Amino acid sequence: MTETYEHEVIVIGGGAAGLSAALVLGRARRRTLVVDAGEPRNAPAAHMQGFLTRDGMPPAEFLALGREEIKAYGVELVEDRVVEVTQGFAATLASGRVLRARRLVVATGLKDELPDVPGVAERFGKDVLHCPYCHGWEVRDQAFGVLATTPLSVHQALMVSQWSKDVSLFLHTVPESDLSDDDLRRLAAAGVEVVPGAVAGLAIEGGRLTGVRLADGTVHTREVLFVAPRAVPQTGLLEQLGAELTETPFGSYPAVDPTGLTSVPGVWAVGNAMGFGEQVINAAAGGYRAGATINGELLMTDLDAPHQGRGELRDQPRSTRSQHATP
Secondary structure (H helix, E strand, O other): OOOOOOEEEEEEOOOHHHHHHHHHHHHOOOOEEEEEOOOOOOOOOOOEOOOOOOOOEOHHHHHHHHHHHHHOOOOEEEEOOEEEEEOOOEEEEOOOOEEEEEEEEEOOOEEEEOOOOOOHHHHEOOOEEOOHHHHOHHHOOOOEEEEOOOOOHHHHHHHHOOOOOOEEEEOOOOOHHHOOHHHHHHHHHHOEEEEOOOEEEEEEEOOEEEEEEEOOOOEEEOOEEEOOOEEEEOOHHHHHOOOOEEEEOOEEEEOOOOOOEOOOOOEEEOHHHOOOOOOHHHHHHHHHHHHHHHHHHHHHHHHHHHHOOOHHHHHOOHHHHOOOOOO
């Protein structure tokens, strides 16, 4: 007997990627459910930029509109957290509810672990920023600081110099000896001042960043500080399913094909769950690709089912069915 599933697809995570996948699947008349814990990565930001027709929209408003759109196509949304997934696929929620589906979309994103400098976490998303493409235009021509925590911070300092010609690179935990000759040459060419010494905290006046305070007590006047958070991919559920991970300079992410399909048949990863550099517009596009691919894959699986030897093969992802088929 073919097993009956309440949902054909469960989408874990209700950010841009997850909602986009759910929208495509809902429009394709697939029984789809989104589980969202309500912790979007861009929550600290007042606005999102670079998304055509949605430039400057508050992230919360964007997600609220997305939720309304998927509802119009019968997609169910549950405000909860998936704590366990097993092959099959069964998803256990923090509330204890167990859901089953034929396919999974994992859109659990990543968390930004900020440098342990007093004032950074409190100002993050305001005048402590991380992405010039997200915020550079809004703070253009102000006095920038860049807090170095890895050698890659040199690249960040060079990038933000596109938006301001007044940039200081605070080496903080990076020894000056770690900077290569090419680093120093490029920093000089970009007009970036290199400031050695550990940063002790930020100077805040009137609810705004006014400077960067070094351990020796020196305060450098700055209006904006760029930092490089340590990306912590939320891959726990993928690891439970045995997905293959690939190490990158920004953490371990699942190995995926161009549609987001992981090494686990029937499981897709989208958005920041599959890569560090997925901005909102990229994440939405990735969700769309995954949703369309899943719909087509389910359709072909169902059309082929009558020709297989066992009815239960209807619910096996296509890439695993041939090894179980009866000749």
